[in-house]
Amino acid sequence: xxxxxxxDGLYTPALILDAxxxxxxxxxxxxxxxxxxxALRPHLKTAKSVDVARIAADGGQGPITVSTLxxxxxxxxxxxxxxxYSTAIAPAKLARADRIQREHGARLLLIVDDREVAAAIGxxxxxxxxxxxxxxxxxxxEHRSGVEPASAELVAIAEALGAHAPxxxxxxxxxxxxxxxxxxxxxxIRALAEVERLATVSSAELLRExxxxxxxxxVGSTPTALLAGHLEGVTEVRAxxxxxxxxxxxxxxxxxxxxxAVSVLATVIGHQRRGPSLILDAGALALSKDIxxxxxMPAGYGLVCDAATLKPxxxxxxxxxxxxxxxxxxxxxxxxxxxxxxxxxxxxxxHACLTCAAYPSYDVLRGGTLTTQWPRVSGW
Amino acid sequence: xxxxxxxDGLYTPALILDAxxxxxxxxxxxxxxxxxxxALRPHLKTAKSVDVARIAADGGQGPITVSTLxxxxxxxxxxxxxxxYSTAIAPAKLARADRIQREHGARLLLIVDDREVAAAIGxxxxxxxxxxxxxxxxxxxEHRSGVEPASAELVAIAEALGAHAPxxxxxxxxxxxxxxxxxxxxxxIRALAEVERLATVSSAELLRExxxxxxxxxVGSTPTALLAGHLEGVTEVRAxxxxxxxxxxxxxxxxxxxxxAVSVLATVIGHQRRGPSLILDAGALALSKDIxxxxxMPAGYGLVCDAATLKPxxxxxxxxxxxxxxxxxxxxxxxxxxxxxxxxxxxxxxHACLTCAAYPSYDVLRGGTLTTQWPRVSGW
Numbered sequence: 001x002x003x004x005x006x007x008d009g010l011y012t013p014a015l016i017l018d019a020x021x022x023x024x025x026x027x028x029x030x031x032x033x034x035x036x037x038x039a040l041r042p043h044l045k046t047a048k049s050v051d052v053a054r055i056a057a058d059g060g061q062g063p064i065t066v067s068t069l070x071x072x073x074x075x076x077x078x079x080x081x082x083x084x085y086s087t088a089i090a091p092a093k094l095a096r097a098d099r100i101q102r103e104h105g106a107r108l109l110l111i112v113d114d115r116e117v118a119a120a121i122g123x124x125x126x127x128x129x130x131x132x133x134x135x136x137x138x139x140x141x142e143h144r145s146g147v148e149p150a151s152a153e154l155v156a157i158a159e160a161l162g163a164h165a166p167x168x169x170x171x172x173x174x175x176x177x178x179x180x181x182x183x184x185x186x187x188x189i190r191a192l193a194e195v196e197r198l199a200t201v202s203s204a205e206l207l208r209e210x211x212x213x214x215x216x217x218x219v220g221s222t223p224t225a226l227l228a229g230h231l232e233g234v235t236e237v238r239a240x241x242x243x244x245x246x247x248x249x250x251x252x253x254x255x256x257x258x259x260x261a262v263s264v265l266a267t268v269i270g271h272q273r274r275g276p277s278l279i280l281d282a283g284a285l286a287l288s289k290d291i292x293x294x295x296x297m298p299a300g301y302g303l304v305c306d307a308a309t310l311k312p313x314x315x316x317x318x319x320x321x322x323x324x325x326x327x328x329x330x331x332x333x334x335x336x337x338x339x340x341x342x343x344x345x346x347x348x349x350x351h352a353c354l355t356c357a358a359y360p361s362y363d364v365l366r367g368g369t370l371t372t373q374w375p376r377v378s379g380w
Numbered sequence: 381x382x383x384x385x386x387x388d389g390l391y392t393p394a395l396i397l398d399a400x401x402x403x404x405x406x407x408x409x410x411x412x413x414x415x416x417x418x419a420l421r422p423h424l425k426t427a428k429s430v431d432v433a434r435i436a437a438d439g440g441q442g443p444i445t446v447s448t449l450x451x452x453x454x455x456x457x458x459x460x461x462x463x464x465y466s467t468a469i470a471p472a473k474l475a476r477a478d479r480i481q482r483e484h485g486a487r488l489l490l491i492v493d494d495r496e497v498a499a500a501i502g503x504x505x506x507x508x509x510x511x512x513x514x515x516x517x518x519x520x521x522e523h524r525s526g527v528e529p530a531s532a533e534l535v536a537i538a539e540a541l542g543a544h545a546p547x548x549x550x551x552x553x554x555x556x557x558x559x560x561x562x563x564x565x566x567x568x569i570r571a572l573a574e575v576e577r578l579a580t581v582s583s584a585e586l587l588r589e590x591x592x593x594x595x596x597x598x599v600g601s602t603p604t605a606l607l608a609g610h611l612e613g614v615t616e617v618r619a620x621x622x623x624x625x626x627x628x629x630x631x632x633x634x635x636x637x638x639x640x641a642v643s644v645l646a647t648v649i650g651h652q653r654r655g656p657s658l659i660l661d662a663g664a665l666a667l668s669k670d671i672x673x674x675x676x677m678p679a680g681y682g683l684v685c686d687a688a689t690l691k692p693x694x695x696x697x698x699x700x701x702x703x704x705x706x707x708x709x710x711x712x713x714x715x716x717x718x719x720x721x722x723x724x725x726x727x728x729x730x731h732a733c734l735t736c737a738a739y740p741s742y743d744v745l746r747g748g749t750l751t752t753q754w755p756r757v758s759g760w
Contacts, residue, residue: 011449011473013760045703087661096391120722143655144702145650269525270468270494275523286760322524322558341497342472353664354664357665
């Protein structure tokens with residue numbers, strides 16, 4: 001087969017997943033966590049796919065992280081039993097969380113960062129006759145959510161949970177060093193990894209001094225997981241983007257170009273001589289409006305690559321998006337002969353989590369051949 | 381019922397559509413087009429809903445515009461018969477377009493802006509035994525796509541189509557003044573409306589001089605449709621965002637705050653004392669990363685409103701988004717008592733087209749009461 005014909009049967013835009021790269025990425029993080037002596041609890045908010053989740057766990061159904069209760073339902077229904085829902089739970093959502101546990105025999109770990117909510121969770125869990133494991137979220141510096149490490153509020157939350165045993169059980173502490181994405185120098189990320197570790201370990205130690213067992217000490221962001229000097233005292237790592245990678249990570253030096261496992265297949269649908277630019281059938285919905293990579297590299301809404309090889313075509317990038325159109329400025333009109341209308345390209349996305357969210361499924365490439373489609377879950 | 385309990389049964393984030401506002405917006409644009417003496421072909425790329433499409437046409441199933449063949453399939457299956465697919469067609473997509481016409485007895489109008497593609501469409505249509513109406517896209521100044529008005533390329537495309545009659549038929553010309561969104565002064569938008577009109581009318585006149593009937597002269601963007609001095613020579617208007625409106629349009633002075641018909645219902649899931657900020661369960665996926673309104677007003681990723689009244693709460697805006705978290709800076713911690721964890725707010729989105737795309741359905745408000753859910757189509 002001519003490599004250019006590889007995607008002939010696909011309608012564009014389409015989300016392409018290179019399963020060989022995915023498997024390599026997954027194996028590398030498993031090995032890394034083995035080296036660190038911690039468990040890996042893959043975050044599936046990027047992939048939202050049972051097929052990807054199985055590869056992340058080398059075929060198994062170990063502990064996972066999700067970002068929505070829709071994901072929790074989806075994975076529980078497919079047999080996963082140990083699911084950390086990593087967005088702070090609102091008490092009004094507990095009835096649904098309880099249903100997920102009961103219907104599928106799964107255990108949902110919830111997170112909380114407020115003493116009043118902890119008490120409300122306890123009351124609601126009692127009233128439902130439910131049992132939940134709860135992690136206390138620690139703010140390790142990003143100031144998105146979470147309590148100060150080893151703080152009075154941390155202890156107050158633990159006490160509020162303790163008052164409602166056995167309906168709630170303090171399962172541990174967790175932090176997310178999301179601010180590691182603000183850096184592209186490895187020394188800064190390594191330093192943040194240590195901050196993340198200390199924030200959780202010191203919090204767990206304080207809780208244990210107060211008589212709470214605090215079995216789980218969970219950290220996670222892909223950059224800090226990869227760059228931490230050690231993770232002494234930590235029990236598990238949550239990370240997700242390492243499965244697919246994207247330009248935001250590449251731009252920060254965390255991965256290599258040939259690690260990137262997802263791309264958007266698009267068709268050239270026009271040549272704009274004013275510019276000049278290529279017009280693609282992949283715009284704001286197909287790529288998302290995330291431009292996170294541009295802080296550290298010029299990437300526009302995505303880098304344009306050869307469809308067969310996924311090698312970037314010069315520095316071509318989608319620089320303007322409309323809902324269903326993407327414009328790619330070209331240096332001169334010779335590009336119109338090189339990429340005639342009807343030809344295909346692939347686009348490396350800025351932020352795989354957001355780009356993938358627009359698609360109901362992946363078209364899966366393995367050994368250079370399209371093999372299957374893997375569905376994704378969406379919504380809340 | 382306490383107004384605050386209005387949304388009690390809903391799980392958040394949820395997409396709320398105020399059907400009363402929608403009906404008022406729809407009626408206003410119909411009246412406007414009646415005054416202008418042109419047909420209205422609503423663009424349903426924003427709404428992607430048969431229920432909304434019926435309201436746009438005052439209960440009917442008149443001509444519509446769509447942005448994807450998935451939308452074309454969905455509306456054709458539901459009985460719509462006159463569908464303009466407003467993204468330039470790639471010849472490889474014609475077999476699917478033909479199937480939509482045959483299976484549902486619909487007529488798809490396609491658009492083209494290149495003479496070689498016009499010839500390829502003609503050849504492919506002949507080979508399929510299909511018949512397509514084709515509009516030539518005119519670039520009226522945005523330089524996204526389309527040919528120069530009244531240009532040699534325009535005539536060449538018409539000739540290429542003519543060579544493949546009756547499989548392709550030149551149905552007319554169309555333009556989209558998308559660059560009208562770059563202005564917030566009504567005089568500039570009014571001037572662009574005249575440029576859009578002249579670009580299409582002069583092109584249609586040239587084609588008619590060459591013996592092509594060119595029955596459809598189609599223009600459209602909501603701002604130019606509302607502000608055009610007159611539309612002499614134009615036969616139809618395509619517009620979509622007027623059905624819902626959003627902050628991008630409000631920021632440009634095109635609509636009023638109480639016209640905005642879609643909002644995202646979110647729950648306060650945390651209070652971040654470092655800041656301080658509210659933490660909502662509506663982040664990048666629930667709101668999109670579009671920040672288009674910020675060019676003309678401070679809106680962040682969306683303005684935070686009272687859940688019951690949809691009145692903005694001071695100047696509160698979502699200024700930071702993670703995948704499932706939105707942070708809303710507040711002036712002081714008194715807001716924590718005003719909006720305790722578990723309380724609900726509604727968020728007015730920057731760009732309704734992108735925000736709505738994340739949701740499988742609308743929760744519909746009518747007469748101040750939640751009445752039903754309307755599904756949406758998505759994907760390609």
